[in-house]
Amino acid sequence: MQFPVTQVGSWPRSPKLLAALRERRSGRMPANQFKTVADQAIQHCVDLQHQAGVDYVVDGELRRDSFYSFLTEKVEGTQLMSLAEMLDTVEDKAAFEEMLQTLDAPAFAIRNPTCVGKLRRRESLAVDELKFLRSLTDRPVKVTLPGPYLLTRAMWVTAYSVDAYGDKPAMADDIVAILRAELAELVAHHVEFVQFDEPVLTEIVHSSDDKRRTFM
Amino acid sequence: MATRRDAGDELAYAAELMNQVVKGFEDQVRIGLHVCRGNWSKREDVLISGDYQPLVSCFSQMNVKQLVLEYATPRAGDLAIIGKEFHEREIGLGVCNPRTDQAESVKEIAERVRDALMFWSPEKIFLNPDCGFGCFANRCVNEEQVAFEKLKAMVGAAKLARAELRG
Numbered sequence: 001m002q003f004p005v006t007q008v009g010s011w012p013r014s015p016k017l018l019a020a021l022r023e024r025r026s027g028r029m030p031a032n033q034f035k036t037v038a039d040q041a042i043q044h045c046v047d048l049q050h051q052a053g054v055d056y057v058v059d060g061e062l063r064r065d066s067f068y069s070f071l072t073e074k075v076e077g078t079q080l081m082s083l084a085e086m087l088d089t090v091e092d093k094a095a096f097e098e099m100l101q102t103l104d105a106p107a108f109a110i111r112n113p114t115c116v117g118k119l120r121r122r123e124s125l126a127v128d129e130l131k132f133l134r135s136l137t138d139r140p141v142k143v144t145l146p147g148p149y150l151l152t153r154a155m156w157v158t159a160y161s162v163d164a165y166g167d168k169p170a171m172a173d174d175i176v177a178i179l180r181a182e183l184a185e186l187v188a189h190h191v192e193f194v195q196f197d198e199p200v201l202t203e204i205v206h207s208s209d210d211k212r213r214t215f216m
Numbered sequence: 217m218a219t220r221r222d223a224g225d226e227l228a229y230a231a232e233l234m235n236q237v238v239k240g241f242e243d244q245v246r247i248g249l250h251v252c253r254g255n256w257s258k259r260e261d262v263l264i265s266g267d268y269q270p271l272v273s274c275f276s277q278m279n280v281k282q283l284v285l286e287y288a289t290p291r292a293g294d295l296a297i298i299g300k301e302f303h304e305r306e307i308g309l310g311v312c313n314p315r316t317d318q319a320e321s322v323k324e325i326a327e328r329v330r331d332a333l334m335f336w337s338p339e340k341i342f343l344n345p346d347c348g349f350g351c352f353a354n355r356c357v358n359e360e361q362v363a364f365e366k367l368k369a370m371v372g373a374a375k376l377a378r379a380e381l382r383g
Contacts, residue, residue: 002338003329003374006308006368008250008284010348012360048360052367055374059351104257147249148237149230154350171235179237185242188342195284195308196234196250199347201274202253204226206266 004055009067009144016043021065027081041134043143046136056142056193059133067197068146069113069152074125075178077164078155079119083110089159112154115161119174125182133183140192145182147198151175177183186206223270231277238279248308249275253291254356255347258315260289264321272301282310286346287328288320293303299335303311307336310346311365315357319365325373326380343361343370 013021023029025142045060064070066078072078083100090096099105126143133141152172155161165171186194235331242312251271253264268285275283275298283302287310300308309332311325325343328379332341349363 002378003341003343005343005370005374007367008252008308008310008314008344008346008348010266010350012349012358012363015358048364049367052364053371054367061348067348103262110256116252142248144250148233149226152233176233177235180239183237183241183245187241192243192249193246193282195250195282196237196280197250198230198234199250199252199254200229200272201227202266203250204223204230204263205270206253206264 001055006056006142006187006193007049007056007060009058009142009197010064011045011062012019012060013069014041017062019058025065042132043136046133049140050137055139057139057181058135058139058142059129060145061144063129064112067144068150069111070144071113071125071151071155074121074123075113075124076120076122078116078119079116079160080111081114081157083112086112086114086157089157112157112159113151115155115164115171117164119155119171119178121178121181125178127182127185127189130186130191134189142193143186143191144195144197145179147181147196148172148175150198150200151179153200174195227271227274228277231274234278234280242279242281246282246306247280248284249280250284250308251345252286252310252347253289255314258292258357262383263289263291267292268297269293272297275302280305282306282308282342282345284310284342286310288313288346292346295331295335299332302348303335303340306340306342307332308342308344311343311370312345313346314345314349314363314366317358317362319362319369322372322376324371325369326376329377331372333377338377343374345370 017037020034024034041062042059046057049057061067069080071082087093130143152175156168156171311328312320349358
């Protein structure tokens with residue numbers, strides 16, 4: 001096919017889905033109830049892609065907290081932490097807060113999947129997403145996963161991670177193993193396209209200030 | 217969230233980790249790599265700026281079939297940097313800014329496709345937005361209706377480009 005049209009992954013969330021995500025995060029909404037809301041949102045997202053005439057369909061990442069922080073629901077040894085909570089681990093708190101403001105970073109919207117213990121895949125990361133998406137479309141589909149470098153960089157927070165792993169490369173070995181297991185399952189389910197997200201690569205080469213952080 | 221270390225070492229490490237993940241799967245599924253310059257704010261001035269040149273060597277080491285790259289913002293630089301080096305791979309060409317309130321026109325997207333045809337064959341050019349329309353749970357970067365209009369514009373541009381090739 002010439003010029004296939006697809007998306008990078010996430011789709012805007014409705015107020016209803018946002019409320020459900022919030023309730024789910026705080027443990028006030030049972031999993032099956034959340035699933036009903038998310039399933040409807042994904043069905044709607046897929047309908048719109050069909051209407052628009054997109055060639056490779058995505059599920060809009062609508063079950064996920066964010067494109068990578070959703071790992072905490074699937075992987076043991078992780079904890080979802082807001083940037084506000086992570087402020088505890090930052091030495092120069094005033095500078096960090098100033099930077100959040102300067103960069104227009106939503107400190108309470110971005111949550112980090114911090115490594116707090118040995119990582120183990122409790123359940124598949126995206127196979128359920130793939131299966132549900134398949135049930136809604138006959139078109140080829142794309143599934144997105146956070147890249148191993150992004151995860152290594154984000155999940156390692158020395159104060160929380162050092163007891164379980166000693167150093168970052170040791171933790172990275174387990175992240176690679178988790179992603180390989182996931183990829184094998186997705187392939188077994190005949191996924192057409194797997195996209196790994198490594199947005200932080202630009203930050204490595206383009207942020208001039210050593211102390212600068214970015215949010216992605 | 218991340219802090220910065222030596223760029224060369226980090227890029228080599230990123231490529232090494234990716235290759236460990238995809239080893240043995242390269243021929244079984246289309247594997248893409250997505251890179252952008254941040255999607256956490258609608259303010260262009262706070263997002264990262266700079267072309268892909270410093271990432272060329274990292275990309276060339278990574279065993280991925282498709283590069284899914286941001287190109288709808290001038291902050292991403294010249295398409296030729298990637299086009300010259302990676303015409304044998306597929307390009308997921310970013311043709312819509314996911315953070316703006318107005319959909320790009322079919323005409324301007326088709327223009328981007330013509331630029332890409334200078335480097336890639338039509339089967340190797342995928343059209344996509346620069347990043348997701350949502351990203352962080354309680355701060356989406358766009359509204360559904362705008363996102364939908366952008367999808368339609370990309371589909372319209374793909375049709376136009378196919379028709380142009382048929383002559």
